[in-house]
Amino acid sequence: MMNIRLSEAPKKTASLVPDPVLFGFEGPSGRVLGRGAARRLPPGNAATLDARVTGALASIPAEGVIGGALPFDRAAEDCLWQCDGQPAPAPNGIAPAGLPLQDWRLTPEPQAGDYARAVARALAVMYEETGRQDALEKIVLARSLLVESTAPIPVEALMSRLHADRTVTAFRVALPSGPAHPQGRMLCGATPELLVEKTGRRIVSHPLAGSARRLADPVADRAAAEALSNSGKDHREHALVVESILDTLAPWCRALSCPEGTCITSTRSMWHLGTRIEGRLRDADTPSVVLASALHPTPAVCGVPMARAARLIGELEPVARDFYAGAVGWCDARGDGAWYVAIRCAEISGRQARLYAGAGIVPGSDPMAEAAETGAKFGAFLAALGLPQDAGLAGVARKDGEN
Numbered sequence: 001m002m003n004i005r006l007s008e009a010p011k012k013t014a015s016l017v018p019d020p021v022l023f024g025f026e027g028p029s030g031r032v033l034g035r036g037a038a039r040r041l042p043p044g045n046a047a048t049l050d051a052r053v054t055g056a057l058a059s060i061p062a063e064g065v066i067g068g069a070l071p072f073d074r075a076a077e078d079c080l081w082q083c084d085g086q087p088a089p090a091p092n093g094i095a096p097a098g099l100p101l102q103d104w105r106l107t108p109e110p111q112a113g114d115y116a117r118a119v120a121r122a123l124a125v126m127y128e129e130t131g132r133q134d135a136l137e138k139i140v141l142a143r144s145l146l147v148e149s150t151a152p153i154p155v156e157a158l159m160s161r162l163h164a165d166r167t168v169t170a171f172r173v174a175l176p177s178g179p180a181h182p183q184g185r186m187l188c189g190a191t192p193e194l195l196v197e198k199t200g201r202r203i204v205s206h207p208l209a210g211s212a213r214r215l216a217d218p219v220a221d222r223a224a225a226e227a228l229s230n231s232g233k234d235h236r237e238h239a240l241v242v243e244s245i246l247d248t249l250a251p252w253c254r255a256l257s258c259p260e261g262t263c264i265t266s267t268r269s270m271w272h273l274g275t276r277i278e279g280r281l282r283d284a285d286t287p288s289v290v291l292a293s294a295l296h297p298t299p300a301v302c303g304v305p306m307a308r309a310a311r312l313i314g315e316l317e318p319v320a321r322d323f324y325a326g327a328v329g330w331c332d333a334r335g336d337g338a339w340y341v342a343i344r345c346a347e348i349s350g351r352q353a354r355l356y357a358g359a360g361i362v363p364g365s366d367p368m369a370e371a372a373e374t375g376a377k378f379g380a381f382l383a384a385l386g387l388p389q390d391a392g393l394a395g396v397a398r399k400d401g402e403n
């Protein structure tokens with residue numbers, strides 16, 4: 001058995017809060033907190049993940065948990081923490097304070113108009129390549145919104161506000177600090193998308209793709225959901241994700257199906273097309289994080305073909321994704337666990353939060369509508385910070401009936 005040396009948690013990260021939470025997940029599948037004494041698995045990229053995790057799981061105590069984040073770029077270093085003991089319960093009765101933010105400034109990077117131009121460029125590439133064997137069929141383009149405050153962003157308060165929407169999984173992962181982030185960094189968010197959950201042999205994935213903004217008026221809101229469920233463009237965008245996940249999981253499974261087909265699902269702020277995928281693993285010992293790494297990045301965050309889309313994302317997006325659109329989750333000593341697509345999130349560092357949002361582009365996409373979709377996807381996080389939920393829609397045209 002391979003021996004993996006576990007490095008100590010860097011002091012900068014440990015000083016983020018007195019009793020640091022290195023990773024935490026709270027949502028429909030329950031609550032997992034990795035806090036207190038912890039070690040970081042030696043960082044590495046997707047190519048070495050299986051060996052590093054298998055080595056760590058060989059010596060982890062029965063109650064130990066590995067949790068953390070895989071970056072968007074499979075060649076970049078991940079950030080996985082090993083907590084050996086039972087995580088201490090969260091302190092009760094302490095009112096999380098510091099939100100809404102009082103003084104703040106928002107900077108879209110890029111501006112909505114520049115994002116729409118990047119979408120138009122991607123569409124031009126798709127049209128040029130039509131008919132070619134390796135033609136670009138789908139790309140997910142993202143933009144970011146930098147929030148700068150005069151006071152440090154209070155992570156504890158933020159987490160409890162993100163968790164107010166019980167349809168999503170609120171998450172946080174302590175990221176490696178460095179010269180650019182002397183106060184440490186946290187990836188925080190409220191993701192609606194389950195990449196893969198594993199319990200014994202049973203696995204579930206619930207990909208989402210195809211979106212519409214929720215509206216305050218119930219009639220207009222229902223109409224938005226109906227328009228989404230009848231949109232050929234959104235169904236094409238969605239089907240590519242489901243096909244890719246089924247293809248990747250098939251060799252690991254002895255049964256795999258989508259028992260309910262594609263359905264409309266919702267968070268408080270967005271409608272989505274979603275398909276629940278269920279499977280039975282050939283090998284019950286396959287660690288959940290290994291499955292997550294095999295699946296990542298799905299066409300819900302990257303595109304088809306994957307390598308081609310990833311290259312174009314690097315050319316068209318001005319801000320590096322880092323851990324946005326990666327995967328976050330946890331894995332216990334039996335390999336059971338849950339991994340989520342790291343979306344509807346922000347990287348928090350001191351007084352700054354960098355929010356990210358992306359939208360799937362396929363032939364037929366409208367560049368300004370995609371800019372508006374990313375603006376709407378910032379909404380849940382902005383609201384959790386106590387900022388106007390539609391602040392991300394600056395620079396995009398609004399239609400009648402939208403709040």
Ligand SMILES: C=C(O[C@H]1C=CC=C(C(=O)O)[C@@H]1O)C(=O)O
Pocket residue numbers: 140142193208209210211272299300301343344356357358359360361377
């Ligand atoms: C990439 C994001 O969303 C993905 C997940 C659901 C719906 C999506 C869409 O409709 O484009 C995206 O594929 C994001 O929120 O940043």
